[in-house]
Amino acid sequence: MAALPKRIIKETERLVSDPVPGITATPLEENLRYFEVTIDGPSSSPYAGGVFQLELYLPDDYPMCAPKVRFLTKIYHPNIDKLGRICLDVLKDNWSPALQIRTILLSIQALLGAPNPDDPLANDVAEDWKKDEKKAIEVAKEWTVRFAKAKLEE
Amino acid sequence: MSTYEEDHNITAAPSRTASNPSRSHQTLGSVLESFLTQDQTTESLDRESYTNALRTLNTQEGSTLALELIQTLEDTPQFGEAKSKGVPPEFLDTLERVPINKLPNKDTADCPICTNRFIDDKYPLLVKLPCGVQHGSKTKDHIFDLECIGPWLKVNSTCPLCRFDVMELDRKRREKIEEELRKAKEEDSEEEEEDWDVYG
Incomplete structure (x- = not known):
């Protein structure tokens, strides 16, 4: 395996020594490009109290292309589909090599606080969201309890 | 005696005409082949080649599917655009170089891409992008290692x-030049007409 670029080492060190509040990211020992991530649901959102697990992978041409990020915990959100894939501009066309793992994870946390049903990935969820926002938020809360809190109570 | 190929340091091309004298489809086939097997690093073919290939298919075989495919090709914005999204290689040479000693914060300044301090590099080669972002009263330059910004x-x-x-300025400059050329040409042709009046 090719040597890990200095930038990745520096980013990893800083993620550990100076973590972002409500976010953890730990690289696997056997693959330092693969991170296990947790994001706390923002307090003012239907995801409050939940801890969501994600996986993050840095492709070979990182930082010339965006990290690959996916939710592992089931989540009811108009911009996150059944497979956990995330619809977020900075992960696609708006990626910039000046962005970092920490800024991307912050953007994802912000997306939890501000669902955007007009730019959906999970079409059925987005439709529910637009039709009856109150009900959709209830479902999102339910799912948070069922899937993102279960682990904590074990 | 050396062969023609050895003299010119090339490998002999398989002679298509000999084995397949009646078929002009060979290039079309190879175009489609490379389209189907293309990975992102192949840059040998562009939208135009595909369109031409499909057009050939349409005229020779009367394939309406080919026409539809041409339409699809034209309607797909990211196809072909992926290539034109970047700058031409010679553009990198035109970027303004910045000597590290000219940086006001030369001891702490770092490259936003590799995040290494410029000063830690023994021979830093820094360039400034033509963004000119206003930060209060003074402009804040966006400076990178050439090595880092180049691939991006x-x-x-x-x-x-x-x-x-960054191509915006370049594009505008080019448009201006073209405009001037066009005007100059128009004037030329007008003059020519006058000449006809005199001598014709």
């Missing part, structure tokens, strides 16, 4: 810090 600009012509399209 080749795939995407925007500044990593402010998303300013």
Whole structure:
């Protein structure tokens, strides 16, 4: 395996020594490009109290292309589909090599606080969201309890 | 005696005409082949080649599917655009170089892409993008290692810090030149007409 670029080492060190509040990211020992991530649901959102697990992978041409990020915990959100894939501009066309793992994870946390049903990935969820926002938020809360809190109570 | 190929340091091309004298489809086939097997690093073919190939298919075989495919090709914006999104290689040479000693914060300044301090590099080669972002009264320059910004600009012509399209100025300049050329030509042709009046 090719040597890990200095930038990745520096980013990893800083993620550990100076973590972002409500976010953890730990690289696997056997693959330092693969991170296990947790994001706390923002307090003012239907995801409050939940801890969501994600996986993050840095492709070979990182930082010339965006990290690959996916939710592992089931989540009811108009911009996150059944497979956990995330619809977020900075992960696609708006990626910039000046962005970092920490800024991307912050953007994802912000997306939890501000669902955007007009730019959906999970079409059925987005439709529910637009039709009856109150009900959709209830479902999102339910799912948070069922899937993102279960682990904590074990 | 050396062969023609050895003299010219090339490998002999398989002689298509000999084995397949009646078929002009060979190139079409290879175009489609490379389309189907193309990975992102292949840059040998562009939208135009595909369109031409499909057009050939349409005229020779009367394939309406080919016409539909041409339409699809034209309607797919990201196809072909992926290539034109980056800057041409010679553009990198035109970027303004910045001597490290000219940086006001030369001891702490770092490259936003590799995040290494410029000063830690024994021979830093820094360039400034033409963004000109206003920060209060003074402009804040967006400076990168040429080594870092080069690969990025080749795939995407925007500044990593402010998303300013660095080709924009270039494009405007080019449009202006073309406009002037066009005007000059028009004037020329007018003069020619006058000449006809005199001598014709």
